[in-house]
Amino acid sequence: MRFGEIRRGVRRLMRLAIRSRHSARRDAEEELEAVLQAREEQLRALGYSEADARAEAVRRMGGTLDDVIDDVIQSAEHRERAMSIRETLSEFGDDIRISIRGLRRDALFAGFVMATLALGIGANAAMFSVADRLLLRGPSYIVNPNRVMRVYRHSTRPDGQQATNSSYGWVVYDILRSKTESFAGVAAYSIGGTNTFGRGANAELVNVGAVTHDFFALLGVRPEVGRFFNAVEDAPTAPQHVVVLGHGLWLRAFGGDPAVIGKTVTMSDETYTVVGVAPRGFTGPVLSPTDVWYPMSLRGAATTSRWTTAWNAQWLQIIVRLKDGVAPARAEHDATAAFRAGYTGTSSEDAGSTMTLGSLRSTPSGKESLEVTVSRWLVGVAAIVLLVACANVANLLLARSARRRRELAVRVALGSGRARLMRLVFTECVVLAAGGAVAGLLVASGLTTLMRAVLLPNVEWTASAIGWPILAISAAIAIVVAAAIGLAPALRAARPDLIESLKAGVRESGGQSSRLRATLTIVQAAVSVVLLVGAGLFVRSLVKVKSLDLGIQPDRVLVTRLHYPSHASVLSRGNGAEVTRRASVLESAMRRARALPGVEHASLTIGLPFQSAFGQKLRVPGWDSLPTLKSGSNPLIFAVGPDYFETVGGRILQGRGFAAADRRGSEPVAIVNQTMASILWRGRSPVGECLYWGLDNEPLTVCSRIVGVVANANNWRLREDPMFAYYIPFGQERGFGGATLVVRPRPGLETSVMTELRTMILDLDPAVSFVRTTRLQDEVDPQMRPWKLGATVFTLIGVLAMLVASVGLYSVMSYLVAQRTRELAVRIALGARTASIVSLVFRSGVGMVIAGVIVGTIVSIWAGRFLGPLLFDTSPRDPAILAGVGVLLIVVGILASVVPALRASQVNPADALRAE
């Protein structure tokens, strides 16, 4: 008897009978018994007696029966388990093949579904990869990060306002370190700012962070190479200056050579010894990258000579690690008590401060940082898009399953079990979700790269845009999506009214599912409305921000500073000759810059909006003391060259600007801003009047004659209360200094002028170690980011949602028409006019959109209260935007319904009715 290849189906039927554990056991016993009997027969044939044959057969079996039976059963069970797993997998493979075959027949449907899912899954994976960094994991390399907190200080200002701050002097760090018992560690850091690294043409600007020696141990980070610095090296008496290199700089400047340990490097023209390298992506308790870590004592010494005792110098942030078992509230109490007991400063406001512990994610003022808020919004919005996508896909699947009723009914009639049918339908959803996830990965990688570069440029990203987290998230989303969208069709497949379906053909029976589909369409439209209204509001905010009159035009202003070796030592030694020489170098640089063909204007200035500002004692005749403005700011003084206002784009309102003749030694003159003119001279022209300014210890006797009035310029923020500001000619300043070269290049020549400036200045003075040129706009831009982010994200996602919704509407309408072909044919046969058929279909499509618009508008108005604080000069209920979005959606709805409606009117009644 020859057993050929047995067909799978038959084999499966047989396998089913012995699948269970119990039957595997019976199977094994039976096989054993069969062999035993055959052996007995053989032995009897050889002449053994019945009893001997039995005994010998048992012996040949391998000892006593009890011994062997268990072994045989075990091997049989093992085999059954392994084979049933293989069987299941192969069945699953069959299901997938069937699904793919089915979907290929309906490629348009599959394409729609996968594209929709790709958008939803891609957007989510991208958002989560951002949120993972900002919301969940926070900075890398912090061991047990929820026990590490930043110390905040709350005080009450004299005007009764609460102030929150996290900047301290070294002395507070010292108190918390030595006078508290709640902390396993206390450390301080001052991260931010840049230094020049290296010398000459190879010099680059690096981000630096000053930290106390206990900082690294507190976080729990371990060095990549070498070690971190110790207490001896972080002391004013340290024998040599040491640094720890960031991983990026180590790779960049030293090719990742471990031999860098012990070498000396030059930073801001001072020499440091490298003791270690931080691991890749280590950013301390913040998210921005740091290239060089250096001891806090060096930073302190650069702040003030009394840095270990001064209460009014506040330059560092303090982090703590809570001891195990210590609650934050108790630690806060402990810190407050220690601070108050140790406070020896003079400020009564500070003396009563309360200390609290807050998350590392918050900003120094205790608020959630912008990046965190934004990523929270991103995740929320992305989730909404995914919901819309799922609703859309569920809609398409319902439509398809309605169309497949007949096929499913046939399958049931041919003997497929309900469970099998459900599995088939469900597998199809899994295949669709998997396809969507793969395509979504492409979307995600693009979106992630975009978001990192454009929206969150100040965050150190270590993982590549598409790493395993994003893969894992996509897979997880796909599984959830498959379950969510697959459930309804699968359940429907489980209860097909067999006979009914076969009889009814593909006609839709019952209004329940079409109501469900209508609801899903309305929800999609509503969500699109909400997102697009959000987009509109943020775009309008951004437009308003961009069109703000700052009093200057920073978009085309280059700011150039010269860095010299040993800046501090020259000044402290009072090397007058060198100071004068440097001033003349800057002067020549300004003149040469002005002569460059790509430059419109150039000027020198001391003090520059969004960069630096100075104050001096000021007296104006007629005022015993100057009125305090709402901004609370002291009057600002700027010393500016002749071409300054042309260079930065300021506007002279009355009188004149400074001329070349206004310089050191010439008649003291001044220009005041509009606020000063209107308040201090009460609207009369101040031109020709006197103002008196000087150092604190000087009598104010020298009249500076006012020669002009200039428009108010913002000094720090995009929106701020007006301040008094006055300008004196460059060269007439006393008691403040630090000139900056400002240059206005011709449009489009910014980059080439930047290079020319650098070459020209290095050529002019070989002693210059580094020329730093930045755009003034770069100082302003970060302040626009909230609106830029909101506008970008909401527009992107709102348009996505609208596309998805319109595709959904179109497909639903198409299916509706296809299903109602018979009904429409009857109507046409009975004499309905084309127009009435078109309007019949049209009305239902547009009706759903209008319902969605109404719901969406109501939700938008309600949600406005949350969005309001994030907007700029824009009402969250802006009627123009609400109306505009509504009209847009309705137009899209009309477009999506037109084609199906026209198709409906072209139904040929004879063909349609014959087809049934």
Add this chain to the structure above:
Amino acid sequence: MNLLKGTLDLLALKALAWGPMHGFEIASWLETRSDGRLNVVDAALIQSLHRMEERGLVKGEWGVTANGRRARYYTATAAGRAYLRTEGAQLADHVDALATILALRPSSR
């Protein structure tokens, strides 16, 4: 005589090269062809067959013997035949090596 597990697998596969057999047929085939020198432990053979079925080397189906009894018939699969070719050659080589060494006598050098 005790056989190594792997060896018994190969011998059973070899028997199945002649066609589908049930467990006892395989055992007696081995006994006959070895002139009674190989006495297989029946339980070990059954377990070996189970293991090989799990690995896809043989396929087992219930059938009926010539004298009307139910028995589990085994057939070598393509994978089983390939296994027999490669592993069988190795075993033969191995046995030859053993025989050579065991045939050595101290005086023969």
